[in-house]
Amino acid sequence: MKLLIRGGLVVDPETKLNNISDILINNGRIEQVKNGIKADGAVEIDAKGKVVIPGLIDVHTHLREPGHEEEETIASGTRAAAHGGVTSVFCMPNTHPPLDNAPAVEFVLLKAQKEGIVNVFPIGCITKGSNGEELAEIGVLKKSGIIAISDDGNTVMNSQVMRRALEYTKMFDIPVISHCEDTALTKNGVMNEGYTSMVLGLRGIPTHSEDIIVSRDIMLAELSSGHLHIAHVSTKESVDLIRQAKKRKIKVTAETCPHYFSLTEEDVKKTNYDTNTKMKPPLRTREDVSAIIEGLKDGTIDCIATDHAPHTIEEKNKEYDLAPFGIIGLETLLSLVVTELVNKKVMTLSEAVSKMTINPARIFNLKDRGSLKKGNIADITIIDIKKNYVIRKEDFVSKSKNSPFVGRTLAGFVEKTIVGGEVVWPIKEETNR
Amino acid sequence: MPLKSKDLLGLEYLDKKEIELILDTARPFKDLFTRSIKKVPTLRGKTVVNLFYEPSTRTRTSFEIAAKRLSADLVNIAVSTSSVVKGESLIDTGKTFEAMKADFIVIRHSLAGAPAVLARNLNASIINAGDGFHEHPSQGLLDLFTIREKKKRIAGLKILLVGDILHSRVAKSNIWGLTKLGAEVRVVGPPTLIPYKIEELGVKVYYDIEKALEGVDVINILRIQLERQQESLFPSVHEYIELFQMNKERLKFAKPDALIMHPGPMNRGIEISSDVADSANAVINEQVTNGIAVRMAVLYLLSAKKR
Ligand SMILES: [Zn+2]
Ligand SMILES: [Zn+2]
Numbered sequence: 001m002k003l004l005i006r007g008g009l010v011v012d013p014e015t016k017l018n019n020i021s022d023i024l025i026n027n028g029r030i031e032q033v034k035n036g037i038k039a040d041g042a043v044e045i046d047a048k049g050k051v052v053i054p055g056l057i058d059v060h061t062h063l064r065e066p067g068h069e070e071e072e073t074i075a076s077g078t079r080a081a082a083h084g085g086v087t088s089v090f091c092m093p094n095t096h097p098p099l100d101n102a103p104a105v106e107f108v109l110l111k112a113q114k115e116g117i118v119n120v121f122p123i124g125c126i127t128k129g130s131n132g133e134e135l136a137e138i139g140v141l142k143k144s145g146i147i148a149i150s151d152d153g154n155t156v157m158n159s160q161v162m163r164r165a166l167e168y169t170k171m172f173d174i175p176v177i178s179h180c181e182d183t184a185l186t187k188n189g190v191m192n193e194g195y196t197s198m199v200l201g202l203r204g205i206p207t208h209s210e211d212i213i214v215s216r217d218i219m220l221a222e223l224s225s226g227h228l229h230i231a232h233v234s235t236k237e238s239v240d241l242i243r244q245a246k247k248r249k250i251k252v253t254a255e256t257c258p259h260y261f262s263l264t265e266e267d268v269k270k271t272n273y274d275t276n277t278k279m280k281p282p283l284r285t286r287e288d289v290s291a292i293i294e295g296l297k298d299g300t301i302d303c304i305a306t307d308h309a310p311h312t313i314e315e316k317n318k319e320y321d322l323a324p325f326g327i328i329g330l331e332t333l334l335s336l337v338v339t340e341l342v343n344k345k346v347m348t349l350s351e352a353v354s355k356m357t358i359n360p361a362r363i364f365n366l367k368d369r370g371s372l373k374k375g376n377i378a379d380i381t382i383i384d385i386k387k388n389y390v391i392r393k394e395d396f397v398s399k400s401k402n403s404p405f406v407g408r409t410l411a412g413f414v415e416k417t418i419v420g421g422e423v424v425w426p427i428k429e430e431t432n433r
Numbered sequence: 434m435p436l437k438s439k440d441l442l443g444l445e446y447l448d449k450k451e452i453e454l455i456l457d458t459a460r461p462f463k464d465l466f467t468r469s470i471k472k473v474p475t476l477r478g479k480t481v482v483n484l485f486y487e488p489s490t491r492t493r494t495s496f497e498i499a500a501k502r503l504s505a506d507l508v509n510i511a512v513s514t515s516s517v518v519k520g521e522s523l524i525d526t527g528k529t530f531e532a533m534k535a536d537f538i539v540i541r542h543s544l545a546g547a548p549a550v551l552a553r554n555l556n557a558s559i560i561n562a563g564d565g566f567h568e569h570p571s572q573g574l575l576d577l578f579t580i581r582e583k584k585k586r587i588a589g590l591k592i593l594l595v596g597d598i599l600h601s602r603v604a605k606s607n608i609w610g611l612t613k614l615g616a617e618v619r620v621v622g623p624p625t626l627i628p629y630k631i632e633e634l635g636v637k638v639y640y641d642i643e644k645a646l647e648g649v650d651v652i653n654i655l656r657i658q659l660e661r662q663q664e665s666l667f668p669s670v671h672e673y674i675e676l677f678q679m680n681k682e683r684l685k686f687a688k689p690d691a692l693i694m695h696p697g698p699m700n701r702g703i704e705i706s707s708d709v710a711d712s713a714n715a716v717i718n719e720q721v722t723n724g725i726a727v728r729m730a731v732l733y734l735l736s737a738k739k740r
Contacts, residue, residue, distance in 0.1 A: 195630040199445065201545035201567025201602060204629065272553060273546030319523055319544040321565070 002026050003421055004039050008047025008382060012054055013354035014371030023052065025378040028421035033372055045423075047382055050415055053353050054371050055087025055118075055379030056334060057360040059255055060152075060177075060231060060305035062326070063089070063120070066107065067096025072310040072399045074108065077330070078116040080308070080398035082425035084331040085414040087379035088119040088369065089308075090360075093130065094153040100125035100136040102144040109145050117424040118417075119379070121366070126151045126165045126176060132158055135165060142172045147364050150177035152231060155213055157183060159220060166226025175229040175253065175363060178217045180238070181280065185209035190321055192265040192282040200269060202320060205282050211237040218245045221252055229363065230254040232307050234281040236291035243300040253363045254295075255303035257329060258336035259283065261292045263404060268320075275316045275323035276404040279309065293346055296355065302363060304355040306333050310400030328398050332405050338385060338412025349385070378421040387413040436734050440552040440559040443568035444609035452610055455730050456578050462733075463726035465502070476505035476736055481537040482530045483509045485562070489541055491697055492562050492572070495721070496539045499728035508535075527551045537732060540564070558735045566600050571731060572696055573606025575724040577614065579716055580651055582723070583692055588615030593645055593687075595679060596655035596704050597626045599666075603696045604655060608634050621645035622677060625666040642677055646686035653694040654679050657704045670703060680706035684714075692716050 003025040010021040010033065022037040023030060058081065064072040072080075074091075081089050091108065093099030099108065105122050112120035124141035128134045130151040138149055149169065155178070156162040165176050186209045191197050193204020214230055218241055221228035233239060233256045245252045259279065264286050268277045277283060295301040309326025316323050337356070342349050361370025368377045388411050393401045417425035436451055444452065465471055481500040483493050493509065500507045512526070523542075530538055537558045540548050545565030552559040563569040581587050592611055598604045598620045611618050612635045620627060621639040632638055639645035646652070657673060667673050684691070693705075693715040701707050710717065 193629055195633050198628045198630050199605075199634075201565045201605065203566075272549045314522070317522065317524060319542070319550060320546045321544045 001421070002039055002042035003045065003378070003418070004037060004042040005045045005047050005052055005380065005382070008050045008052035010052045010372065011350050011353060012372040013350045014358040015373055017372065018350060023372065023380065025421045028378055030372055030374055030376050030378050033374065045382070045416065049384070051349070051383050051385045053381050053383065054357040055381050055417065055419065056085050056356040057088040057366065057370060058086045058306050058308065058330060058333065058356070059090045059303050059360045059364065060257070061089040061091050061308045061330065062094070062310065063091040064095065064310060065111065066104070070399070071312055073115070074111045074120060075115040076397065076399045077308070077310070078112070078118045078120065079427065080328070080330040080396065081118045082417045082419070082427070083397050083414065085334045085381035085383060085417050086118060086330055087381065087417060087419045088121060088366070089330070090121045090123050090147065090364065092150060092152045093123050093125045098125050098130050099123070099146070100128050100130065102140050105141060105144040105146055117427070118419050121147045121364070123148045123150050123177065125149060126156055127161060130154055132156045132161060135161070135168060138168060138172065142174060146174070147366070148175045148177050148229065150179065150231065152177060152179045155179055155181045155183060159216060162217065163220045163224055166220055166224035166228060170224070170226050173365065175227040177229045177231050178213065179231050180210045180213035180217065182209040182212045185212070190278060190282070191268050192284050194265060194285060196265045196269050200273070207235040207237060207284060207288065210235050210281050211241065214238040214241050218242070218250060218252055221245070222248070222250045225251065227251045227253070232257050232260070232281060232305070233292065233295070233301055234260045234284050234288060236288045239291045239295035239300055243295065243298070246300065253302045254300065255305040256292050256296065256301050257305055257307045258333060258340070259327065259329070259404065261289055261296070262336055262340045264289055267404065271404070273320045274404065275318060275320055276327055276402050278320060278323055278325055279307070279327050280325040293341070296341070297347055302355065302359045304333070304337060306330050310398055311402050312400055316402045326402070328396070328400055328403050331396055331398060332391060332403060332410065334381070334383065334414060335410035335412040336405070339410045343411055378418060380418040381414060382416040384413045384415050385411065387411065389413050435737050439735065440548070441570050441731055441735065442548050442552060442559065442561045444570050444573045444606045444613070445568065449613045452574070452577065452613060455574055455727065455734060456581060458730035458734060459578055459723070459726040462729040463723065466722065466726070472502050472504060474504045475733055476500070476503035479505045479536045479736060480534060481505045481507045481539060481732065482535040483507065484512070484526070484530070484538050484540045485510065486512045486540070486542040486547070487563070489563065491721070492541060495724045496562060496728050499725050499732060502725070503729055503732055505732070523547060523550055524554045527555050531555050531557050537735065560731060560735070563602050565602065566605070567602055568606045569602040570606050571724065571728050572603050573610045574731070575720055575727040576607055576653065576694060576696070577610045578723045578727050579694065579720050580692065583716060584650060587611065590616045590650040591619065591648055592616050592651040592653065593619045593621060593649045594653050594655060595642070596622050596677060597657055597661065598622055598631065598655070599626045599628045600658060600661070601655045607653060608636055612636070619645050619649070623667050626661070642683060643686050646683060649687045649691055651692045651694060652679060652687060654705050656696065656698065657700060659700070674703060678704060678706060679709050681708050684709060690714065694720060697721070
């Protein structure tokens with residue numbers, strides 16, 4: 001089947017494309033990108049006035065299946081992804097049971113194949129049971145289809161185990177993703193430690209709890225020459241540490257999330273203890289936010305990921321201390337990037353898009369994805385960059401609605417999401433797949 | 434001039450005028466206590482629910498007497514903290530009382546922000562009777578009332594809070610109220626019990642009690658929670674006494690007529706020596722009396738706020 005996307009402004013950071021073009025898709029791959037393509041019998045999509053970008057790759061998603069299907073499933077999570085213009089999600093292994101064994105990974109892949117509507121790439125555990133003690137069978141996991149390892153949700157607090165993980169993975173060429181949190185320092189904390197936590201009477205999580213592990217893991221990456229990828233960077237000091245490490249040619253990459261450049265700890269106070277401002281790492285100060293933006297601009301931070309962490313209304317509608325950490329993010333990712341970074345002229349659309357397309361593809365060795373190069377798999381997102389719209393709970397297709405952005409007006413509306421040459425958003429009919 | 438909010442969540446959210454209004458309103462209520470019939474019909478037909486997730490006989494009884502002297506109906510609900518985590522949600526509990534037509538919910542909770550959660554979800558007036566390490570506004574107000582009564586003013590006074598500032602909602606409410614009314618507030622205690630960034634509230638931080646006491650008009654001594662020792666926040670009770678106990682010797686560094694206050698219950702012989710607790714300068718029992726008058730004023734002013 002042939003698909004022709006006609007007349008859109010094609011923005012592709014990898015091929016440096018930034019002009020009106022047609023895209024011809026044949027058999028799920030990109031066959032041609034140029035103006036005035038003639039293709040008899042192709043189904044046409046009119047993209048005039050719209051922007052066409054490579055499908056987004058989210059390197060940090062929690063799909064919750066298996067184990068917490070009331071929060072999200074592979075079916076609902078991939079629909080949320082499609083709604084947000086995300087064509088590939090990397091799912092974190094802190095499920096129940098965790099993805100520390102091949103059958104668990106195979107279960108996720110099988111489910112994704114049967115019920116998912118975007119690509120799902122599982123991440124395996126670093127350690128058995130994600131308990132930080134013994135390495136998981138990383139080689140076996142790799143064979144079953146994982147693309148990276150992480151104990152996300154937990155930190156590998158034992159430095160020797162972390163060193164071994166970084167060393168051992170060198171033979172597979174996969175990154176070790178670190179959730180940087182010194183758990184002795186974050187114990188009982190629920191928000192950033194500072195003036196606001198003091199005034200609110202909430203226990204604080206100091207920025208140092210992140211910085212210490214970022215610093216340690218960078219040193220271990222140097223020692224082992226393994227590939228360290230730092231998850232959800234939220235502090236000024238972490239950005240500096242990563243910047244210095246990159247200068248010293250240590251193999252380190254990093255991601256941040258939209259909430260770390262669009263919200264601050266003051267939002268906990270402004271919303272009067274709204275638990276949708278509770279996440280880990282916590283929302284930080286304005287100074288940290290500026291540093292994150294600076295890090296995105298100068299390339300210190302490679303990716304923008306969601307850390308999509310669904311929790312039900314019942315779990316979240318509680319006292320601040322009792323609610324779980326985390327917010328959903330797949331459906332607001334692109335719009336927050338457009339609103340906060342592109343429209344505020346922090347970076348160009350192409351630069352911003354690279355953080356969610358070609359950079360993730362390179363870092364995690366995804367072949368044939370992340371750009372609109374001829375021959376690549378046709379994962380494509382079409383957006384109306386000028387359209388402003390209000391984020392509404394009712395519009396989320398994720399099973400969970402825990403977003404602090406509900407009620408905000410954002411720009412950058414996802415019109416269509418195409419995965420492997422097929423339009424998956426808007427969803428036509430549930431029976432079509 | 435009424436209060437702006439339907440709820441009393443903390444002194445942070447009240448302006449100077451509102452605080453003064455509450456203190457002024459408490460005055461005639463206190464006069465009522467000297468009469469043989471200490472009751473007025475002001476809140477007849479209104480229902481006050483005392484919802485206590487944390488035991489506190491003092492505060493609960495004080496609100497109970499305040500409500501009864503205003504002729505309101507009162508229900509006491511004690512919820513054990515262990516049942517909080519598993520049982521019915523706070524919001525559902527609050528909605529149940531609202532369905533029973535509660536006009537006021539006085540809530541004490543071990544977690545900061547619990548009253549705010551209720552206030553957001555209910556039409557009833559929510560009165561914070563202490564939430565986690567956040568605020569204890571009625572205690573703050575009764576402390577202000579007591580200071581103003583004894584010293585005839587608050588602006589310009591030097592007031593020292595001693596001890597565990599970190600875990601003290603009383604300290605927080607005192608700081609907001611006192612600074613808004615123009616007092617100079619100092620805090621003293623071991624650095625591990627002084628909250629990060631507290632100076633940004635406009636207070637002076639001391640670690641040396643003798644220096645901190647210099648020239649102060651009021652000393653408010655906070656209760657030390659002995660279990661903090663296990664969290665390594667201070668090494669031993671013995672050392673705490675050595676460094677921070679308010680005793681006769683140390684009192685000499687303050688002004689001779691300095692008021693001695695304590696929110697209670699006291700650990701005699703730990704944060705406060707018995708001779709100081711029983712000295713002529715101590716107004717600890719009057720604080721308790723004033724608490725009732727101030728809480729009556731709060732209920733009265735909030736009842737004027739109709740939803
Ligand atoms: Zn994490
Ligand atoms: Zn995560």
